[in-house]
Amino acid sequence: MKKMHIAAALTASAALVLTGCSAGGTDAGSAGGDNKIVVDMWAGSQDDTAALEAQVAIAQKANPDLKIELRTAPWGDFFTKLTTNMASGNMACVTGMNSGMLSSYTAGFAQLTDEDLATAGIVTDEFADGALEILSNKGDVYGVPFDMATMLTYYNADMLTETGAPVPADGWTFDDFEATAKAATTDKHAGFGIGMGGFQWQALPIAKAGVQPVKQDGTLDLTNPAFVDAATWYGELVTEQKVALPVSSASDTGWGENQYSSGMAAMAVDGTWNAVGYLDNDPGFTAGMAPLPAGPNGSLGLVLGSGFGIAQDCDNKEAALKVLGSLLSVESQDYIASSGRSYPARVSSQPLYFESLPAEYRDQVEAAFESAFSNVQGQYVTDNWSKIDTFVQPQLVSVYNGQESMENVLKTAQSQFGK
Structure with missing residues (x-):
């Protein structure tokens, strides 16, 4: 059966080796200078990897003074290695996270304050109702989602x-x-x-x-x-x-x-x-x-989904926050919506998702989504x-x-x- 690729999907295929960046080692956010930020995310296929590369390119364009490096691994390998990297203080400064997995990894992520979100350029009102709950745990925000599901x-x-x-x-x-x-x-x-x-x-x-x-x-x-x-x-x-x-x-x-x-x-x-x-x-x-x-x-x-958070031990949190914000920018959200890969968390981008669908399904999907997302937690x-x-x-x-x-x-x- 044909299936849509969403960042929350449990798929697996060959991808690059996952490594991290933090205060602790040669792959740190400061490796090669304070301007290097590593982004870690899972990818289940070459299409997934290409989509992430496109989003990183958007972030790179928005932050020309930084060097942004993307590293990916299949879903299972990603979380196995994340466990190791978290224990060794070697998480990537910008690390992907899924709502269903967050509770096992909160110790590795920085809690994001209103000031942090402002530094990232994140305006919460621009995201759908309930979106900021996706990567929250016990009332604390650990990340910002790029997609949402129910x-x-x-x-x-x-x-x-x-x-x-x-x-x-x-x-x-x-x-x-x-x-x-x-x-x-x-x-x-x-x-x-x-x-x-x-x-x-x-x-x-x-x-x-x-x-x-x-x-x-x-x-x-x-x-x-x-x-x-x-x-x-x-x-x-x-x-x-x-x-x-x-x-x-x-x-x-x-x-x-x-x-x-x-x-x-x-x-x-x-x-x-x-x-x-x-x-x-x-x-x-x-x-x-x-x-x-x-x-x-x-x-x-x-309400479910995936997004990005900031490693607790990231050397350059301000730069990492700027990268996170760019990965969740209007341009980046418009990209994933227009590709039909997943339903974006940013409200202004959501119509583009429905426009990307075959015409014979469009109205039905939009009506079902509108109703289903009207009462989520x-x-x-x-x-x-x-x-x-x-x-x-x-x-x-x-x-x-x-x-x-x-x-x-x-x-x-x-x-x-x-x-």
Whole structure:
């Protein structure tokens, strides 16, 4: 299936070796003089690398007195090496970061103050609502995003027409969701592709409960009654309502999305980064998209994305901030929007993203995005969130097969990681 490249995507391919710059070594921000700033970011393909090079060229033009060096690595290697570089005080002065990974790396990044943002030329009002929450943790800002994303409900319009199932639409409820899933379930395909990935399985429970499984201060809250009830309902889509198929293995991390994209499920939940990929799918079915359904208190979604922060030990913070600002400038944001690679965080650039899409999809994508981003909240995570996610994910197989309850899984995770 064709997929859009977004900075938050978990893709991998060969790229350059990741090294850093800080106060500590020969690759420091001051290496070769105080005018050298290294930018580290992941790149999953040659196209990703070329896009980053174009953005760095924009920053270089805006800062002719500086020497800006880009260094990239595939997603997995990037974070492995970032862990090493952070421990050794050898982070790049300008380092890329993803919202879902931030909590593990806050110690390596400088907290950005209003004065820092001003030095970078960042005017927060020029960025979309919720954008500055993307790279914030416990109320502190560690970076500024260049793109943003949230979760959507994707549906197979041909399948819904064939079964007479109601079509998801803006303002639909969880009762509507159940009605569509049940009507679309046949002996040939499921009404819904159940999620295994962290964002994919949590999206509907968060929307239904109106709360996240972590409090804003980073306190783990997996046993919040509203979240437990909503998560239990989610698991019962397989075991009780039987509108989704159980997962055979914990290694099937993209189970629901793959079921949908292959025409084996009528609906699935996935990120906005795959919008065009699903619309222009290889099987050739007519795809549609809608915001997440609304619970009793509306529909709560998470705002996700990636951007850049400044290393805590950067020698030349002022120069690094100027580079960061240039990487997030109007010209740079217009570039990524016009390329259709990802949805920019800067408001003025967002229309260019929709203009870059094929005409037959443009209005549908814009309407779905506008609705989905209207009620978003930055993701709250604990300092050990990646360990929690790693623990819960394989347990979902037992939940979906009726061998374990969602409540017990959440209670065990709360007990083990909530201290």
